[in-house]
Amino acid sequence: MSSDRYAIVREDLHRRYGQYFYARTIDELLDATIAEAEAKAKIDTFLPITVEREVSEILEERAEAKGRSGTARPEVLFVCERNAGRSQLASAITAHAVGDRVFVRSVGLNPVGGIDPQVLEVLQERGIATGHLYQKEIVPRTVHRANVVVLMGVDEVPGIPGDRIERWDIADPAGQPIEKVREIADDVERHVKELLVELGKADYAA
Template identity: 70%
Template sequence: MTNPLLKRQFEIVREDMHRRYGSLHTAEHIDALVDQTIAERTANAKVETFLPVMVERVVSEKLEEQAAAAGATDPCARQEVLYVCERNAGRSQLASAITSWIVGDRLFVRSVGLNPVGGINPTVLEVLAERGIPTGHLYQKEIVARTVHRSDVVVLMGVDQRPDIPGDRYVEWDIADPEGASIEEVRTIADDVERNVRALLDEMGFDEAQSAESA
């Protein structure tokens, strides 16, 4: 494949398929199906513009059909929530970590920053650790343009203008910025974030969530 943009778009499709169906299929199976579909669709294509969309659609349909045939109780893709704040250093990290802790891999969770600099707020990490919430997987991430993928819900915190991020639904949370806050203040912020997270998860149909206070 000689078109670098098309190659990158296909890699984004591959990443999305792993995110959405990784709990239903092995990584090897998803990779093989993506590779096969790309080869089939590009073999005689005269126009490349819509190839990533076509590959995404075909692979999604096949993975869901195969999961249903194998007896999966919910063969459809996992829902996804994306948390966005200015630096991906505090609020979005709190929301991401708390959400993953509550629902596990039943929901795919991402967080990004418009200008991710300075590292994750150490007080945020300390407060999460106090609650027994894992933080080893957290790192700052910037927005990456995606060709076909849309999050089910995009949550904006402290963002003045809506960024160019594809999503089916956008919500705004009025959460204080933990930057420069004391540990007591960050604990209060974490409580606010958790209340919002639990309300969102309830709207999205998730239940049986554990409580940070009882962990």
């Protein structure tokens, strides 16, 4: 498995091709390409760029060969201060609800301290996977133009491209007892349900 230097490449590939290929297919191709490129490279400064280009070309060819086409998935970006609690809850609950039918991201203005362990515990109680979650900051290559940008606990609207900006009045789980974090997760889920209905994903099943 590659280091985190390829994390953004991986996200980009899932964003662009997740509607055509299983996540495992994309990951296996990317990991194989990374391993081959790193074994051959004498200078690895630009490997993420060259790897992304090579994998993209392969996936494009495979998609065209199968005659696959379709409307791009709606994209939702969840933003909070540290990307430790609310935005992680929202992104994980959304992804669990609709799978790859919506492309979901979460970022923080100041992502420090790791993901709140109580948040991870509550998600796991609900049978929601957490192994893929990690804190992310807002940098140009991690923020694509989203259909909806959801701000939680952020006063100023950051320079994030989006067709629509929403503010969710969600309590911060930081330092809260586990019972309160569960209530916050319920509140997040209610907001997620409403958003998915608006996005035409009304078959959400709790």
